[in-house]
Amino acid sequence: MRKIKTILVGQSGGPTAAINASLAGVIRTAYSHNLRILGMQNGIQGFLDGRIVDLSRALELDAPASVDIDGGEQNLLLLRKTPSSWLGSCRFKLPEPDKDSPVYQRITERIGEFGIDAILYIGGNDSMDTTDKLSRYFRGAGIDAPVIGIPKTIDNDLEGTDHTPGFGSAARFVAEVTAELTRDGGVYDVKNVTFIEAMGREAGWLTAAGALAGDICGTAPDFVLLPEVPLDEEILLARIKSRFGEKNAVMVVVSEGVHHADGGFLFDAGSIATDTFGHLVAQSGTAAYLAQLAKARLGVKSRGIELNTLQRCASHAASKVDLDEAEALGTAGVVASLQGETGVMVGIHRLSSEPYATEIRTVPVANVANKVKLMPAIMISDDGFNVTDEALHYLRPLVAAAEEPILGDGLPRFLDAL
The missing domain is CATH 3.40.50.460 (Phosphofructokinase domain)
Known part of the structure; x- marks a missing residue:
């Protein structure tokens, strides 16, 4: 396994109030490991077009915090609390992996052009399809670069995780x-x-x-x-x-x-x-x-x-549990790549609802891509017109605590657009 020096992170699909918390977790952890951190602007589609941003520079991670200038830590805190996809998003479907495909040839060129050693992709069902295809292509093409999926979707319909950030x-x-x-x-x-x-x-x-x-x-x-x-x-x-x-x-x-x-x-x-x-x-x-x-x-x-x-x-209605878990999954994605895992998604495994306890595990992304997790029958009333106590027990820990905003002149503050 070659040493990872540069990671690339992207966001894709519909945005959420927590997707930037995962991005903050990726950036904070990668920066703590002295890695170069690049971001795709508008997901895999932007990557193909060469639209890449240096996130350490964009977030001023080396700038000191002061009264007049927000340092990198303040920017990361603002990023965590900012809704939508800060890097931009896309809905672009990769073709099946093929070394002769112009799309994959361009991906190979971009990997070399920017010196990318690992890719982390934050998204839902369709984004895990992209993650799976990239990891399979790299494996077949002999490209030694881990590809890790980080889940998100407000629909909560992703397999391989008890629930999804957002x-x-x-x-x-x-x-x-x-x-x-x-x-x-x-x-x-x-x-x-x-x-x-x-x-x-x-x-x-x-x-x-x-x-x-x-x-x-x-x-x-x-x-x-x-x-x-x-x-x-x-x-x-x-x-x-x-x-x-x-x-x-x-x-x-x-x-x-x-x-x-x-x-x-x-x-x-x-x-x-x-x-x-x-x-x-x-x-x-x-x-x-x-x-x-x-x-x-x-x-x-x-x-x-x-x-x-x-x-x-x-x-304004963000769940602190949601943002905490989203950021932790971003951290776990970086750790998984440093440990040489690839073709996996980091997910949440629930250990207990009362008290609420979870752990993060990796699952093969091929087991997740293009699948839909429906509500189980035990959570739906017999007549089909309501939900059961089982559903409420599942839901309550996920919404129990509010995320406090960072205020400026009494109003919540977001990170400026990229």
């Missing part, structure tokens, strides 16, 4: 918003139903977090609709009508990926474009559809509220 913060946001809307919906003495749409194409983890509203305001959502369970709209309408016999305000948290028994979405998916991985680019409209349906069929006041990208950038 999910805890997004879950905390969904829980808080659901509780706030629950109180708002109960103000007037009229029948009304609110549909809150959370992200999640295939897995309902984030939608399930809405059930934690019961811990905040004492009233849990009446229904939690997950993509793991096909939706019968007639049964849902009957359930809502029945609930109106008990209360005025009905609250429904619904996943964007909820579908009919035949697999078709509630909205017209055929009119929506797909990205290079075949995913719908703008999968939304479920809450608005159900709100219109309830208004037309039940004759009640109804609202459809789409949380959309707020879920992934709401750093």
Whole structure:
């Protein structure tokens, strides 16, 4: 194994409130080992184009902290608390490894051009596909450079880890918003139903977090609709009508990926474009559809509220547990590369929920790429219209503590854009 002197780190896929905490962990650990730290601007696509930045210089890691000038440590602290992907992102699908492919030939050129000894890639399912392909190509081409995946996704649908960085913060946001809307919906003495749409194409983890509203305001959502369970709209309408016999305000948290028994979405998916991985680019409209349906069929006041990208950038609701674990995984990625591991992803293994305890393990990234972790049946109610206590036990430790912001003139501060 050759000595690692230069590492390259990239971010890819949808951003989160915690993805920069992983980047901070990578940078802090690499810097402590006296490594040269380079960053891809806009992920693997930017790397192919040669858009590389020296992160030690960009973050002023050698600059002293003072009253007037933020030193590198202050910048790392700000980076940890800054939402979105500081390095920029992409959705670029690598072809299958082939030494004669122009794409892989360019990758080889870039490796030599920048003297790269190891690559760390922070992302979700599709990013682990990139990590797997890079590691397989390097192995076949005889390139001695470890490739390590660091997980992130608010969808929490990645195999090989108990949960993913970004999910805890997004879950905390969904829980808080659901509780706030629950109180708002109960103000007037009229029948009304609110549909809150959370992200999640295939897995309902984030939608399930809405059930934690019961811990905040004492009233849990009446229904939690997950993509793991096909939706019968007639049964849902009957359930809502029945609930109106008990209360005025009905609250429904619904996943964007909820579908009919035949697999078709509630909205017209055929009119929506797909990205290079075949995913719908703008999968939304479920809450608005159900709100219109309830208004037309039940004759009640109804609202459809789409949380959309707020879920992934709401750093004001960030979970300290989430950011701590995200940073620890960044550190673990550097350590794994220094130990000569390659073609692996660092992941979280839960040892206990009460008290909450975890450890970090590596798993072959080939076992993770292009797979989706669905919510298990034990976390879904028998009727499919809500979640169980098992889901709440799983979720609670991930959202339990708030991340305190760094303030400037009373407002939270972010790191300036790169």
